[in-house]
Amino acid sequence: MSAAHDLPTTARPLSPEQRAADLRAMTEGELDVLVIGGGVVGTGAALDAVTRGLRVGLLEARDWAAGTSSGSSKLVHGGLRYLEQLDFGLVREALRERSLILHHLCPHLARPVPFLYPLTHRVWERFYVGSGIALYDTLGGRKGVPGHRHLSRRQALREFPGLRADTLVGAIQYHDGQVDDARHTMFLARTAVHHGALAASSARVTGFLTEAGRVVGARVHDLETGEDLEVRARHVVNAAGVWTDEIQDMAGGRGSFGVRASKGVHVLVPRERIQSSTGLISKTATSVLFLIPWGRHWVIGTTDTDWSLDLAHPAASRADLDYLLEQANRLLAHPLTHDDVVGVYAGLRPLLAGESDATSKLSREHAVVSPVPGLTIVAGGKYTTYRVMARDAVDAAVAELPDAVPSSCTEKVRLVGADGYEADWNRRHRLAAEHGLHVARVEDLLHRHGSLVHEVLALLRADPDLARPLAHAPDHLRAEVVQAVRAEGALHLDDVLARRTRISITVPDRGVEAAEEVAELVAPVLGWDQVRAAREVRAYRERVAAERASQAEPDDSRADAARLVAADLRTGA
Structure with a gap:
């Protein structure tokens, strides 16, 4: 080690x-x-x-x-709702970028995901929404994702058995992209x-x-x-x-x-709580509701509310969670409760300030x-x-520099981990056998690391103990924690648990029990002594406690105050 x-x-x-x-x-x-x-x-x-x-x-x-950039809905998409605002240029541009991300720049990190758009009115809504989604497909050039299809109510419920049958008369299914933003x-x-x-x-x-x-x-x-x-x-x-x-x-x-900040809150619930093979999108009175399959969980979001408090640690309130569960339960046959929520995260969108007071219109x-x-x-x-x-x-x-500078070439520059990814994916069974891992584990590693999986596998060969899963977060190998600090820029325990992995939102205790084992693993690489490691663990646990406390508060101001109780090791505040 x-x-x-x-x-x-x-x-x-x-x-x-x-x-x-x-x-x-x-x-x-x-x-x-x-x-x-x-x-x-x-x-x-x-x-x-x-x-x-x-x-x-x-x-x-x-x-x-x-x-x-770690608080988004984890989607790469054209912005279907922007079609209603007749912003065709923005949608076309975004769909072109979606295709690049999915199929060239980082196929190891991004993949297509299907969505249902439930219809609640016969004839006119199918024509209206169907025309919009057909235009969405056309603007995207239908590159890399399947085209949309119209579904009857029976077909829609076959795709999404967890929907209430009385909430739709049919649906349209289309595809967008998904990425681990952090x-x-x-x-x-x-x-x-x-x-x-x-x-x-x-x-x-x-x-x-x-x-x-x-x-x-x-x-x-x-x-x-x-x-x-x-x-x-x-x-x-x-x-x-x-x-x-x-x-x-x-x-x-x-x-x-x-620039104005708009707060978007998401909650995670276990995959088995919603029976479906497809995501879902539905309009609400104030935002858009997404139910997004994400690994072993569903991501449910999002809110869209003005935020003028602490920018570094936006806090989700009880009102935010109530809103998301209420909107999801309008559609679900088996309602969700707060006890189903495994993780919560809040992010701030930087919106160009306009004349409207509604952030959803900025x-x-x-x-x-x-x-x-x-x-x-x-x-x-x-x-x-x-x-x-x-x-x-x-x-x-x-443009201000005196010398001639070449034009951008990033549409051709693949991210590290992309080159060789497809070949590694095709031989994932061999990689699993060679390293004594289940093929599903290798697939997860490839989706997180791409062809840089070989750096992780080298760690296993050097120290077989790193092939063990984390005791309290078994979706991740101990080697991935070491990789986070030796090659992925993590400097603090929070960096590892919240962004290199998503243990802070995917494990029911939000990483409290895993914190000590992770600190033990990263300490030698980061040069921590026992005192420093203990301080990192204590700070992380205080962060989780503060977040849980903020999520019990009724409004933003009280949630913000509760969240800021936890110390920030980077700033000392």
């Missing part, structure tokens, strides 16, 4: 050593582009810039995907590093360096060591999501738009502006179109 972290990797790792070296390198000389924000758009921008041949730095204040974002960061970008999480930008009114870099506080650094760059890209306005303020004023389209020389800001958009947002931001940034 002691030498496990010294095993070779097949792509440049996100390791503690890489992070320290990259931070040092960022302070030496001048970057071409410095990207602020380690969500999907920021990591995408770093990958875009570095694959144009630029010297690139990427900074994230917390963990990769710690904000919005792992996808981490893979973007690792791919950028693999191509030469310098990257560091737990590195908070505290201000900008300016000369003659131009932004020429950033002041950075290393949250792991307490050191303050200066990073110089020819251009800075702000991709901070819901923190966009805060970063804009550092530059001496707001840009031409503002723009999901993105904007790119340069409020001061040397600084480009990108905000808005949706997860599926991250690559387009990143490309547009880098286009704006390099």
Whole structure:
């Protein structure tokens, strides 16, 4: 075990050593582009810039995907409801990106998923909704996902036996895409590093360096060591999501738009509680209800409400959970209760502020502006179109550079783990036999790691004890925990349990019992002594207790206060 972290990797790792070296390198000389924000758009921008041949730095204040990019509905989709708003351009663009994600950029992390759209009125609704979904298929070019089909009530109930028969007269089935958002974002960061970008999480930008009114870099506080650094760059890209306005303020004023945060809450229930082979989408009075099959669980979401409280730790309230269960139970033959809820998570959507007070009507389209020389800001958009947002931001940034810069090539750049994935999938039975694993286990590993599964398997060969499942979270091998800190950028226990794995929302105790075993495994790689490991375990358990307490509170303000009781080891707050 002691030498496990010294095993070779097949792509440049996100390791503690890489992070320290990259931070040092960022302070030496001048970057071409410095990207602020380690969500999907920021990591995408770093990958875009570095694959144009630029010297690139990427900074994230917390963990990769710690904000919005780990709190989505886990879908890559065109936005069926945007057709009602006649936003055909956005839908066409998103469907093109969906196809790229599913079938070229990261097939190991994304896959098609079927959905039912229940019909409650005869004739006119089937024509109206059917026409919209037919257009959706047409705009998507029908690439990579099956076309839609019309179902009678009997056929719909055959697909989704758990539906109440009196809630529909028929249905239309169509397909969209699904992705593990947190792992996808981490893979973007690792791919950028693999191509030469310098990257560091737990590195908070505290201000900008300016000369003659131009932004020429950033002041950075290393949250792991307490050191303050200066990073110089020819251009800075702000991709901070819901923190966009805060970063804009550092530059001496707001840009031409503002960003509002909309809270989206999701709950997870066991797969066996809803009898169905397909997901479901249904409109509600204030949002859209999704029932999404996700591994051994269903993800049920989402809310869409304004949020003006703590941005780092958005809290789900009892009212949020009541709403989601109530909306799901309108359709389900066997109603869900709070006792069925295994996990809960809340994310914040960064929406471009508009005239409407309803966040569901604010723009999901993105904007790119340069409020001061040397600084480009990108905000808005949706997860599926991250690559387009990143490309547009880098286009704006390099327009100020004196040298000619190649155009974006990221539509051709596969994420690490994608090359060789199909071949590894085809020989998954051999891989299972060679390593003494069940083939279903190897399939899970391939879906999480792609062809980088060989890094995990190398850990098993070096230390067979790592082939054991975690005692209190048996869907994950002990080797995956070691891989999370040696190659996937996890620096804290919370990073492993909440984002590299999803133990914090997929295990009924939310990872409380697994925390000690996980801390024991990562301590040698991260250099923790027993005191530090115990502090990490205590902090994680306090986080879970605070989240549970917030979910019992009746409204946002009380939920926020309950959630903030738990200490944050990165900030000390």
